[in-house]
Amino acid sequence: MEHNLHNGDTAGKDEVKSPFLIGVAGGTASGKSTVCKKIMEQLGQAEMDHTQRQVVAISQDSFYRELTAAEKLKAQKGLFNFDHPDAFNEELMFDTLQLILKGHKVKIPSYDYRTNSLDFENMLVIYPADVVLFEGILVFYFPKIRDLFHMKLFVDTDSDTRLARRVPRDINERGRDLDAVLTQYMTFVKPAFEEFCSPTKKFADVIIPRGADNTVAIDLIVQHIRDFLNNRSCHGSTGNMALYMNLDLGVADGGALAGGDAVASGSSNTYNAIRRFSTLCKELTMKGNVFFETNKNLPHH
Numbered sequence: 296m297e298h299n300l301h302n303g304d305t306a307g308k309d310e311v312k313s314p315f316l317i318g319v320a321g322g323t324a325s326g327k328s329t330v331c332k333k334i335m336e337q338l339g340q341a342e343m344d345h346t347q348r349q350v351v352a353i354s355q356d357s358f359y360r361e362l363t364a365a366e367k368l369k370a371q372k373g374l375f376n377f378d379h380p381d382a383f384n385e386e387l388m389f390d391t392l393q394l395i396l397k398g399h400k401v402k403i404p405s406y407d408y409r410t411n412s413l414d415f416e417n418m419l420v421i422y423p424a425d426v427v428l429f430e431g432i433l434v435f436y437f438p439k440i441r442d443l444f445h446m447k448l449f450v451d452t453d454s455d456t457r458l459a460r461r462v463p464r465d466i467n468e469r470g471r472d473l474d475a476v477l478t479q480y481m482t483f484v485k486p487a488f489e490e491f492c493s494p495t496k497k498f499a500d501v502i503i504p505r506g507a508d509n510t511v512a513i514d515l516i517v518q519h520i521r522d523f524l525n526n527r528s529c530h531g532s533t534g535n536m537a538l539y540m541n542l543d544l545g546v547a548d549g550g551a552l553a554g555g556d557a558v559a560s561g562s563s564n565t566y567n568a569i570r571r572f573s574t575l576c577k578e579l580t581m582k583g584n585v586f587f588e589t590n591k592n593l594p595h596h
């Protein structure tokens with residue numbers, strides 16, 4: 296069955312907003328959605344009407360591919376591997392993110408874990424926003440999709456904690472029984488995490504140890520997004536954000552600010568934001584709250 300997932304609307308003819316796209320990866324039940332929720336709450340976005348939001352969050356689960364009848368039967372018995380990259384519709388995910396980056400409004404299905412299927416009756420409308428968080432276990436797995444992100448976060452929660460959280464969640468919220476959850480975990484979830492998800496940690500710009508418990512890391516990211524939003528409202532484009540996201544923060548070698556052009560061409564607001572962010576990064580890395588990778592994977596604008 297074909298589904299038209301977007302209606303081609305943009306924010307308006309004169310002002311096409313291209314959002315800053317943040318990928319949020321991590322193992323199952325690491326706290327990816329909770330981290331996104333906390334970011335939205337701290338930015339005052341969670342309670343806001345969704346047509347007005349500056350920051351929106353999307354789950355990769357909306358891009359599971361539709362199962363054949365035979366696969367559905369397997370899934371009902373816990374014998375389908377939802378943690379393998381083949382379980383996702385990579386092309387649709389890529390096309391949708393491209394549309395979002397072009398400032399289009401898109402419609403995506405929600406996901407129903409009880410029936411293991413996409414729910415086209417409950418479509419989610421994603422309105423053009425300034426910042427888009429895209430979270431899921433394999434958002435950094437596909438190179439074409441990975442390259443779309445302006446910033447990549449990896450939520451790094453230890454596997455015992457993740458299992459301890461997944462079991463009650465899957466029983467209470469996803470309609471599973473204990474036996475099925477544990478069998479699926481040992482057969483598919485754990486091996487696929489090790490093979491496909493965990494290796495993508497190396498692509499992250501920022502690794503968040505302990506997930507949503509790490510309020511320091513979340514505060515830092517929130518401040519960074521705030522600086523971006525303030526900067527964008529002054530300058531009306533993503534240009535300056537791209538400049539300071541491309542900085543080599545130099546955490547390992549004494550923390551010197553690189554990217555003289557950014558400082559020279561930016562406003563004093565931008566300069567102060569860069570300085571604040573760089574100093575905070577150095578301090579936090581020393582305290583083990585966040586791990587920074589130098590931004591070698593970021594696209595150049």
Ligand SMILES: Nc1ncnc2c1ncn2[C@@H]1O[C@H](COP(=O)(O)OP(=O)(O)O)[C@@H](O)[C@H]1O
Nearest residue numbers: 322323324325326327328329330460464507508
């Ligand atoms: N820091 C935390 N402390 C306690 N429970 C948490 C914490 N973070 C997440 N959870 C719970 O663990 C489960 C999985 O969290 P979630 O954010 O949905 O993870 P993910 O999106 O990575 O699958 C949820 O039931 C959530 O409420």
Ligand SMILES: Nc1ccn([C@@H]2O[C@H](COP(=O)(O)O)[C@@H](O)[C@H]2O)c(=O)n1
Nearest residue numbers: 322323324377378408411412431432484
């Ligand atoms: N029908 C499905 C689809 C997915 N899963 C599991 O969900 C996990 C990903 O979601 P998180 O919120 O935990 O990141 C993944 O590990 C799949 O095993 C499922 O059980 N059933």
